[in-house]
Amino acid sequence: MHNLALEDVSCTHDLLPLTATRSVLDIRMGILTFREKWEQLLGPNNTLLIDDDSAPALPANILPTRALAARIRGELARGPLTHGSIDRIITHGRLIRYPWHIFQHNAEALLEDFDLLTAGRHSLPIPASVRVTAPEAIFIDEGARLEHCVLNASTGPIYIGRNAEIMDGALIRGPFAAGEGAIVKMGAKIYGATTLGPHSIAGGEIKNVVFFGCSNKGHDGYLGDSVIGEWCNLGAGTSVSNLKNNAGEIRVWHPSSGDWRNAGLKCGLLMGDYSRAAINTSFGTGTVVGVSCNIFGPGMPPKYVPDFSWGTDGSVLYEWDKALRDIASWKKLKNQSLSEGQILTLKHIFDSL
Known part of the structure; x- marks a missing residue:
């Protein structure tokens, strides 16, 4: 089976400030993050985040569900995703475009994750x-x-x-x-x-x-x-x-x-x-x-x-x-500490002000 390609370039800015410090895939909705949902639905090695929004890829802000995963498996069984197959998948999914969509559709995500x-x-x-x-x-x-x-x-x-x-x-x-x-x-x-x-x-x-x-x-x-x-x-x-x-x-x-x-x-x-x-x-x-x-x-x-x-x-x-x-x-x-990566992300935000 081919990898599922996801891109978050086109949706990151619409989900600020939540995506200033994380990938769209690390947004939590329901019980799991988007990344954790895909790992449960497709396996940990079957998703790939890319940074090229011109390549055929699903937007990372599409809400993962069992029904959507089944449709994706069907498309991937026929070969790599095309722009046409991406469009067909999106019409059957839910895009979380803005931060308020997270709480507006959280009930749906909770039932799915449960x-x-x-x-x-x-x-x-x-x-x-x-x-x-x-x-x-x-x-x-x-x-x-x-x-x-x-x-x-x-x-x-x-x-x-x-x-x-x-x-x-x-x-x-x-x-x-x-x-x-x-x-x-x-x-x-x-x-x-x-x-x-x-x-x-x-x-x-x-x-x-x-x-x-x-x-x-x-x-x-x-x-x-x-x-x-x-x-x-x-x-x-x-x-x-x-x-x-x-x-x-x-x-x-x-x-x-x-x-x-x-x-x-x-x-x-x-x-x-x-x-x-x-x-x-x-x-x-x-x-x-x-x-x-x-x-x-x-x-x-x-x-x-x-x-x-x-x-x-x-x-x-x-x-x-x-x-x-x-x-x-x-x-x-909470017995945790800032990582070097987190400090660099915060410094980038601070220096951009």
Whole structure:
């Protein structure tokens, strides 16, 4: 069988700030990243990322599914992909073009990944102290810990990943996934379709949010219809508006074009990697926060906070040495450190400002 060629040149800019620090294939949606989905569907050696958008290749931002993989296998069985076969595949797939598409279609991805990951496997038993609805749609992986919480999978499946923890009093309505080592705090209220990426922490009220991984919203406050990158932290009491007071169309800043895009009737916070907000920060509808921002101080942040911003209004630049030091400190809390490659990526972003 021929390799599946994927290209992310044409879609990277539309998915900023999330793709400033990662390939499109490393976006998390549902339970897995796009790369992990393709590995599950086609095998780890059957995909190839190319940087030439003129060659016959699928766009990397097409959502991998079992049905799409079956169609691709059929096309590849006849030979390398052509522009015609690419067009036929795309018509049967879903393109995730803008960051808000990630939460808008996360329910679909959660259901797909749940079936993919649990096929032929057996869940750990649900502890007697846990109140459940639709237990057949709940999967608990090895090492997960949960007691005295409520899991309602009647509206979608619930996946509790390896070594994840659901604390006492948490209320979870599916579809929902907690990745490896993720923690849901006591008394949290979580609605679907929410993804808590690996080693993330969730507390307060959360609805239809994707956390890529290693990010924290550990305290009270509301977060809905949002995408939070990696190594982000929302301080206690931070809340996000996801609906305009007039219930009108939400306009979101599109960094690569320097213009606004319609994102539908609900859109909260789109936050790039390594960004943080101080306690009691209030974000307006459709706010975009770039990479490595430290948001604090009086007033509401603007609708667009550029990369490496310091303070509330986005007008002061975060000093490079301080930004790097602070990221390293946050990583140390989870026993990780910045790699040379990550530092080079961040320096490239900083030098481009």
